[in-house]
Amino acid sequence: MPKRISLSPALEEKLLSAKKVVILSGAGVSSESGISTFRDKDGLWEKFKPEDLATPSAFQRNPQLVWEWYAYRRKKIQSVKPNPAHVAIAKMEKIFPEFLLVTQNIDNLHQKAGSRKLVELHGNINRNKCFTCEKISSDSKSDSKTVPPLCPCGGYLRPDVVWFGELLPEKALEPAQRASIEAELFFSVGTSALVYPAASLPFLAKEAGAFVVEINTGETEISPAVDELLLGKAGEILPVIVKFLKQNRKNKK
Numbered sequence: 301m302p303k304r305i306s307l308s309p310a311l312e313e314k315l316l317s318a319k320k321v322v323i324l325s326g327a328g329v330s331s332e333s334g335i336s337t338f339r340d341k342d343g344l345w346e347k348f349k350p351e352d353l354a355t356p357s358a359f360q361r362n363p364q365l366v367w368e369w370y371a372y373r374r375k376k377i378q379s380v381k382p383n384p385a386h387v388a389i390a391k392m393e394k395i396f397p398e399f400l401l402v403t404q405n406i407d408n409l410h411q412k413a414g415s416r417k418l419v420e421l422h423g424n425i426n427r428n429k430c431f432t433c434e435k436i437s438s439d440s441k442s443d444s445k446t447v448p449p450l451c452p453c454g455g456y457l458r459p460d461v462v463w464f465g466e467l468l469p470e471k472a473l474e475p476a477q478r479a480s481i482e483a484e485l486f487f488s489v490g491t492s493a494l495v496y497p498a499a500s501l502p503f504l505a506k507e508a509g510a511f512v513v514e515i516n517t518g519e520t521e522i523s524p525a526v527d528e529l530l531l532g533k534a535g536e537i538l539p540v541i542v543k544f545l546k547q548n549r550k551n552k553k
């Protein structure tokens with residue numbers, strides 16, 4: 301039985317008045333869909349060291365191993381559905397006049413749930429790009445091959461995700477930082493807030509005056525700094541927030 305979720309009067313006031321809202325999401329948002337998070341005990345990477353699979357040098361060393369690992373993850377991701385947390389976030393996009401979802405997830409579940417105003421900080425597992433020339437590949441059949449398919453330039457294709465040691469795409473990071481600075485209300489949901497620069501966004505928002513809310517099953521590095529910590533599952537807490545908004549925030553767009 302989930303425990304009763306109560307929102308503070310300060311958060312309720314912000315939910316009613318805020319026009320500019322940002323949500324930062326992490327692997328915890330997808331955990332209720334059955335995708336393991338990176339750092340939980342049963343994490344996806346428990347049996348593998350990230351540096352053996354998710355770095356440019358790992359790919360150079362063994363492109364087939366890395367390609368097959370991502371093919372396995374793609375298959376798993378294709379078989380799961382968005383959960384109530386994804387659905388609630390997609391609804392919040394329609395309620396606030398200026399909204400941006402900044403996701404660290406590469407699983408495409410936000411998009412499947414209907415989110416459109418979003419930036420992908422760490423890429424998307426459904427896309428490939430060339431390891432050499434970085435051109436995005438539209439060859440969807442390439443997923444079924446066991447060795448990395450080749451780009452017309454002769455380089456290997458790789459998933460279009462950010463690996464350890466790589467820079468985040470500027471076209472995603474720049475709007476994420478701008479929106480965080482401008483936000484009146486900022487949510488950090490299901491992220492351990494350990495991986496920078498994503499983890500700096502709640503602090504950017506807070507320093508610029510936003511009311512910062514964290515939703516997580518446990519406390520994190522950023523918990524001491526937030527205005528409101530809602531401990532529990534994102535799939536249970538976010539629908540409560542959407543219900544409150546729908547009942548109380550009428551014609552306020």
Ligand code: OAD
Binds near residue numbers: 331338462489516534
């Ligand atoms: P993590 O696996 O580090 O953290 C997941 C967080 O979600 C933890 O703090 C959990 O307590 C929390 N959590 C788990 N289930 C939850 C639920 N049902 N509701 C709410 N919270 C829940 O995942 P990220 O923070 O997303 O980077 O990791 C960030 C990045 O680290 C990933 O994008 C990836 C990884 O290295 C790259 O691949 C570049």
